[in-house]
Every structure is written in C-alpha cells, then in structure tokens.
Amino acid sequence: MEIVRLLKFPVLELITIAAIFFALSSALNFDYPSVTRFSDELSPSTLWQDQLNRFMKNLVWRHLAPYLGSYNYVAFIYAALTAMIAGDLSSGHMALIFSQPFKRSEIFMVRAGLTFLVPLVVYLLANSAIILIVGGLGCFLANPGYTQICYSLATTSFLYVFSVCLSLTLIVKETIPSFISSLMFLYGIDYAARIFQEKWVRILIPNTALTDFWFALGSPLLEESPPWSSLLTPMAISIALIAVCYLYFTRELEV
Amino acid sequence: MNYLAKRLGVTLIIAGLTIIIACISTSGEQVRKENILIGLNKTAALSYYLHDNDVEFVIEIIPSRAKADILLLDAEQLKSAIQVADLKPLVELKNVDNADFKLEHKRGLYFLFIVNRSEEGISAYITRISSGVQQDIVYTGIGTIILGLACLITAKLVKNKNAG
Numbered sequence: 451m452e453i454v455r456l457l458k459f460p461v462l463e464l465i466t467i468a469a470i471f472f473a474l475s476s477a478l479n480f481d482y483p484s485v486t487r488f489s490d491e492l493s494p495s496t497l498w499q500d501q502l503n504r505f506m507k508n509l510v511w512r513h514l515a516p517y518l519g520s521y522n523y524v525a526f527i528y529a530a531l532t533a534m535i536a537g538d539l540s541s542g543h544m545a546l547i548f549s550q551p552f553k554r555s556e557i558f559m560v561r562a563g564l565t566f567l568v569p570l571v572v573y574l575l576a577n578s579a580i581i582l583i584v585g586g587l588g589c590f591l592a593n594p595g596y597t598q599i600c601y602s603l604a605t606t607s608f609l610y611v612f613s614v615c616l617s618l619t620l621i622v623k624e625t626i627p628s629f630i631s632s633l634m635f636l637y638g639i640d641y642a643a644r645i646f647q648e649k650w651v652r653i654l655i656p657n658t659a660l661t662d663f664w665f666a667l668g669s670p671l672l673e674e675s676p677p678w679s680s681l682l683t684p685m686a687i688s689i690a691l692i693a694v695c696y697l698y699f700t701r702e703l704e705v
Numbered sequence: 706m707n708y709l710a711k712r713l714g715v716t717l718i719i720a721g722l723t724i725i726i727a728c729i730s731t732s733g734e735q736v737r738k739e740n741i742l743i744g745l746n747k748t749a750a751l752s753y754y755l756h757d758n759d760v761e762f763v764i765e766i767i768p769s770r771a772k773a774d775i776l777l778l779d780a781e782q783l784k785s786a787i788q789v790a791d792l793k794p795l796v797e798l799k800n801v802d803n804a805d806f807k808l809e810h811k812r813g814l815y816f817l818f819i820v821n822r823s824e825e826g827i828s829a830y831i832t833r834i835s836s837g838v839q840q841d842i843v844y845t846g847i848g849t850i851i852l853g854l855a856c857l858i859t860a861k862l863v864k865n866k867n868a869g
Contacts, residue, residue: 482754
C-alpha cells in the first residue's frame with residue numbers, strides 16, 4: 451500500500467516525464483565526436499572496431515552516467531519525494547502508521563527504500579531504453595564492464611542526493627521547508643564546490659568527486675580501471691547519513 | 706489490477722506525448738562544420754553518428770584545382786568492405802573539388818573517407834546540416850501512446866465486467 455501512496459497521481463507521471471525528457475533531449479542531440487584518422491595511423495579494420503567501440507562507450511557514458519546533466523533532475527525529484535515523508539510527519543500520518551503493528555525499522559526500510567529506488571529505476575529504465583533505440587543492444591554487450599561502472603556511478607550519485615534530502619527532511623519535518631532546504635543545500639554545495647581545484651580537496655567533496663569520476667570515465671584516454679577513490683567519499687557520506695537517519699527514525703523520532 | 710492498468714495506461718500516454726514533444730522541440734536545423742588537412746597521398750577517415758532525419762553534407766576541397774575522392778559508408782558496408790573486399794559505398798564521388806549530397810539513411814554510425822588525389826596537401830571543409838523530426842523516435846512515441854490506450858481500455862473493460 452505504501453508504494454501506491456508514494457506514487458499517487460501525478461508523482462510517478464512527473465518522475466517519468468522528467469526522466470524521459472532529459473534522456474531524450476540528450477539523445478536527440480547526440481553528436482558522436484568525429485575523430486579524424488589518416489591512412490598511416492590505422493588500418494580500416496582497426497578503424498571500424500576502434501570507432502564502433504568508442505561510439506558505444508560514449509553513448510553509454512552520456513546516458514547512463516550523465517552526472518552533470520542529471521544533477522538538477524535528481525535533486526528536484528528527491529527533494530520532492532522526501533518532502534512527502536516530512537508531510538507525513540507533520541500531518542500525523544506517520545503517527546498513524548506507527549500505531550499499526552509494524553516495527554519502525556520496517557517502516558523506515560520500506561519508505562526510504564521506495565523513495566530511493568523509484569526515481570533510480572525510472573531514470574535507468576528511460577536511459578537504457580534510449581540507448582537501445584539509438585545504439586542497439588550492442589552498446590551493452592560490447593563493454594559490459596564499462597556499462598556496470600556507469601550504472602555504479604548513477605547509483606552512487608542518486609544515493610548521495612537521496613541521503614542528503616532524507617537527512618534534511620528528518621531535521622526539518624515540514625513539507626515546504628524540507629523541500630526548499632534540500633534544494634538550497636544541494637544546489638549551494640554544487641556551485642560552492644566548483645571553486646576548489648586541488649585534487650585532494652575535490653576528492654573529499656562528494657559533488658566534485660562524482661564530477662571528476664564522470665570526466666575520467668568519459669575520457670578517451672581511460673584504458674584501465676577508473677579512479678575508484680573518487681567514489682569513496684560520496685559512498686561513505688551517503689551510508690553514514692542513512693545510518694544516522696535510520697537510528698534517529700527508529701529510536702529518537704517523536705511524532 | 707484495474708487500478709494498476711489505469712495508472713500504467715496514463716503513465717504510458719504521458720510518456721508517449723513527452724517523447725513526441727521532445728522530438729518536435731529538437732527538430733530544428735543544426736549545422737556542424739569541420740576543417741581537416743590531408744597530406745599528400747593520404748586518406749582521411751571521419752566517423753559520424755547520423756540520426757534518422759534529413760542530413761546534407763557540403764564538402765569543399767581547397768585549393769580549388771585540387772581533386773579528391775569522397776566515399777561515405779555505413780558500418781555494415783565498411784565491415785563488408787573489410788571482410789569480403791566488396792566496396793559498395795552509400796556515396797562515391799571521384800576526382801571532385803566539391804560535393805553536396807543529401808542522404809537517405811537509417812540511424813547509425815557512418816564513415817566518411819576523403820582520399821587526396823592531388824600532387825599537394827589539401828584542406829577539406831565539411832559542413833553537415835541536419836534537420837527535421839526523427840521519425841523512428843516519433844513512431845516509438847506513437848507506439849507508447851497506443852500501448853497506454855490499450856491499458857486504459859483494458860482497465861475500463863475489466864471494470865465493466867466486474868460491475869456487470
């Protein structure tokens with residue numbers, strides 16, 4: 451029943467529209483960067499393989515892990531969905547759920563899990579469908595390892611944004627203030643983080659760490675494994691925030 | 706079940722409409738220009754991803770007395786040319802100093818080869834103009850709307866059956 455409540459009209463529709471529009475706008479303007487080669491650099495067979503491989507990687511990178519392009523979408527959707535949790539807290543609906551024979555941990559798992567997974571699944575489905583239309587199944591099969599890395603980046607960036615929004619929601623506990631504070635914080639930190647250029651500082655800030663990882667993935671020079679250390683900070687901060695939210699929700703929260 | 710079918714129908718119709726609107730909003734003319742230098746006895750190979758809309762190539766070879774061969778192949782044609790040495794290009798122009806051609810093509814990866822046939826190095830100015838609605842995406846949008854309508858009709862029929 452919780453999923454029906456969470457995705458009541460027009461929440462699911464708005465998430466879907468936004469995901470499809472962002473994915474399609476990017477795909478319809480997709481211009482594969484033309485690489486000029488000369489006869490003494492490559493034989494035709496290596497040209498074909500090389501270009502096809504680069505094209506497929508580029509398409510997957512742009513659509514499955516477009517961290518920069520999708521940040522506004524992700525921030526807005528999670529701010530709105532977690533604000534609904536704040537709405538339930540302020541309206542007394544959460545107190546009603548707590549009076550039912552469910553453990554608080556179960557309620558948290560279901561509510562937080564659904565809120566995190568629904569936008570992620572819709573986003574990945576929309577973008578995967580676009581990749582299938584534009585590049586075909588070969589894009590996934592040609593570089594399965596690379597595709598998995600792009601999926602990991604998308605999941606990590608969604609988890610980071612979700613954890614920040616959930617934390618602010620449990621602090622603020624009111625619908626509109628929760629929505630506005632989430633957006634202000636996420637946009638604010640994104641803009642503020644851009645001034646840092648030192649590598650060690652950028653790795654410590656989730657937004658810049660994710661951006662650097664995204665650029666590293668898209669680089670044609672990337673032949674070996676990507677800089678996984680860039681994902682450590684966002685993962686650690688997300689897990690820590692969600693753990694704190696869990697403990698607060700199950701032990702301290704008064705409704 | 707009835708509720709799910711109804712929601713799925715509405716979501717699919719809205720998704721289909723979004724697809725068509727996104728297609729229309731990106732259907733304007735886009736012009737991309739490139740300039741490449743090709744040395745003596747060299748062949749330049751360029752790759753493009755072409756969408757399912759109208760695409761026109763305008764290629765100018767500088768200096769004007771220079772000559773070049775221009776070939777455009779899709780991925781399958783290039784593969785076939787490599788494997789069975791059977792060259793059937795989409796566009797083949799020999800010893801020209803300029804070219805202007807429109808393509809009737811499918812969505813996909815294309816390879817443009819410019820072979821320098823002059824006694825000196827040449828420049829090739831390549832202008833690629835794409836415009837129009839991408840038909841395959843529009844068909845996908847229409848298909849999604851039809852699927853959504855089918856879900857809504859199913860939901861209505863199930864509701865009537867249960868009421869009856």
